Amino acid sequence: MGELKIVENADWNIEIGALSVLSSKHIENTPALLFDRIKDYPAGYRILVGFFESLRRSALTTNLPVDITREGFIEACRRRLATNFSIPPVTVSRGPILENVYQGDDIDLFKFPVPFWHKRDGGRYIGTGHVIITRDPDDGWVNVGCYRVMVYDCNTLGMNISPGKHGRMHRAKYFEKGKPCPVVACFGVDPLLHMIATRPEPYGKCEFDAVGGIKGEPVEVIEGEITGLPIPAYAEIAVDAEILPDQGKEEGPFSEWTGYYASGEKTEPVIKSPPSLSSQRSNHHRLAGVSPHRAGRALLRIAARRIHSGPGGKSRRAGRERRRKLLPSLLNRHLDQAALPRSCAPGCICRQSMLGRRLSRPLHRRRGRRHRCL
Secondary structure (H helix, E strand, C coil): CCCEEEEECCCCECHHHHHHHHHHCCCCCCCEEEEECCCCCCCCEEEEECCCCCHHHHHHHCCCCCCCCHHHHHHHHHHHHHHCCCCCCEECCCCHHHCEEEEHHHCCHHHCCCCECCCCCCCEEEECCCEEEEECCCCCCEEEECCCEEEEECCEEEECCCCCCHHHHHHHHHHHCCCCEEEEEEECCCHHHHHHHCCCCCCCCCHHHHHHHHHCCCCEEEECCCCCCEEECCCCEEEEEEEEEEEEEEECCCECCCCCECCCCEEEEEEEEEEEEEECCCCCEEEEECCCCCHHHHHHHHHHHHHCECHHHCEHHHHHHHHHHHHHHHHHHHHHCCCCCCCCCCCCHHHHCHHHCCCCCCEEEECCEEEECC
């Protein structure tokens, strides 16, 4: 099918990140890259990137025909999002994730080929194409999100969660009680689980349920020994641990999938003891990373926007575009009737303030000179 390309002997330091960008930048339907025999690591310790870079792989991931068109993919996702069909996960006692279990001093996160993706990154990031699992301490519902994860040392992780994310809300509730936040970080998961984890689900709905609805069967999970959280039974790597409220380290920056650095260094709570590390097959591991363009995510977001359609099939986005185009004419009409100071030039910032709202002595420029409008 030409959907996968194997790359051997790449360096985890910068080279894997550079090749991931170059392979898909401004190009559609590129193959996923599977890096093997990575420098300093044995064969079988692999990294997969770009798993959503083609429509065929996105369709295969979401249980749709691989020959579907782009418009058909969007319409199918729109119908699924509208019906909101779900199947809860099922708890099992055993699974491949338990083939190797490490605890305490036996844990070494650098056993895996964690990439240093970009030259201005703050460190090596193991969590880019992964999932983070938390539970609400009050309501008990489980959230599966995707928040970048940095490796500090052999058994310490840092994680950046943006404000407003469900995982951050869960963490805040534990911290307010003075308790550490139970967390499971999973790497090398089903691409569908990662895809849904990056999509905003309604508050209180579990992403495991949404994945089960798409697959037509429940996701098999194992109860974590440390946290009691559900861990995907077929994940490649899982870190069962806690986020500590009283310990923090500098995290970031990191070049996000959009292709730029969205934030700088910040002090973030660390993920540490009492940790448990589980993994499959000691000589055959796979991390998953993302490249700067995510075709599958873009199509899902288009589908989500089209759910909120008004009369005639016009989306709310189209309405925002109309309002954005209409605003300059409304602004000029309002300001033509406003009493602007004589020193105010037609292009100055006074005419660009929101609908002529009166500012207290705004400072602006005219003809290269600073002056004040009264």
